[in-house]
Every structure is written in C-alpha cells, then in structure tokens.
Amino acid sequence: MSDIEIDREGQPYGIYLLWFMRGVGVIWLAKGIIHWCLILGIGHADPARFLELPVLTQSAVIFFAVFDLVAAVGLWMASAWGGVIWLIAAGAHFAILVFKPEIFGRQYALMATITVLIFVYVALAYLAARVK
Template structure:
C-alpha cells in the first residue's frame, strides 16, 4: 500500500522541513527553532574557544595545552568536540542535537560545581547554562502543547 501523506520513509525521518519554519510563522514551534539556532551559535563559539585552547592560541610560553593537567586536557578536548557536534545538531533542530547539547551543558555544570580544580568555579557559567536549559524546556513544552493530538 502507498503512504497517503505522499512522504516516503526518508522524508519522514528528516529533522527539519524548511517549509514548516517560515519566517512569518508565529507560535511556539517557531520560537523553539529560533532558540535552538541561538544556542547553536553559542555552542559553536564555546567549541571554538576550547579548540583554541587545544591548539594553544593566545597561550603564553609554558602555559600551552601540554603544560596543563591531564584532567584539564581531557575536559577541554571533550568540550571542544561535544560543543561543535551539538552546534550542528541544534542548528538542524534535530532531536539528537538537543540531547548532545544537554549532555554537554549538564557535564559543564557538574565540572564547574563538583570539580573546580579543573577550570575553577565560575558561577556565571553555571547560572547561564541552567537558564538556557530552563528556556529550552519551556520552549519545548510550549511547542509540544501547540501540536495537534
């Protein structure tokens, strides 16, 4: 039998349909996509920041990547990779992008709060990430309520 919607299995799995997110569209789903794109930009900046630390940009002699502790190196490489992967997934508004971003954000909060010897404790990072997670949950719930049953 043929699919009455006309969409094949590949089209049903596509994470974003451009026609669904027109700039003139109002509603919570549109605001969720806007939030995801802003979060993607921030994740991209954060990932590039960590890669600059790995590559030694701006480091004084003797303070480069190889001079840091193993825990600092491990955390920096982890965040350099996961933030850039999350940025791609968030920009596509793919469900896996939000999962990767939430994993990286919660991990950064844990590192900041429970392992301050790695990066030090920066309360602004913790508060900012908690606020972004809260905003994501708000937009996701509101967009889900807007969808027909």
C-alpha cells in the same frame, strides 16, 4: 530540514524553539572553537600552556572541543538529537563546574547561564509539543 513542526494557527512556540536552538547553537559553536584555540595555541593561548595543564583538565578541554561542536551542529539543524546532545554537553559542563571546580574554576556566571538556557529550552520544547 528540522524535526520541529510549526503550527501556523496556534502559538508560534515551534518558531521560538527553532530560533532559540539556533542562537544557542551559535554560542556553543563559539564555545567549542574557544576550546580548540586553547588546544592549538591560537590567539593568546600558548601551545605549551595546554601541555602544562593537568591531565584531567586536558581531557575536559578535548571532550568539550569535540562535543560542543557536535551539539552546535545539531542545535543549528534543530534536530531532536541536537537538543539531547546539547543537554548532555551543558549538563556535563555544569557538573564539572559544581563538582570539580579545580578543572575550570568556579564560574558562577557560566553556571547561571547554563541553568537558564536549560530551563528555557525545556519550557519551549514543552510548549511547542503541547500546542500540537
């Protein structure tokens, strides 16, 4: 099932962590699908548009199209590796937004969202582990 043990007598931080991971998993699944839509030209994206992007941007889009979906599956399963893969994916996206804004642009709302999600995840994981 999942790597999270639920303490029925204490605070339900394990339950909070489980549902947080599943919620973020759904968001990260949508994020990965958006990258695939850009690659495949689905929706308003034109397939030729992806080929006209700079090679660095194409590489980042392909990386996140794959990595975000793997992270989403791991988060949904609430496995330890899912949290680690998600932290790597979120950290990589944050780093690209900060240090290479020419790839995706300077998206302050996304940077703030990723920061908040990482802090909430770390806090819930700490609290869930501490209760045991």
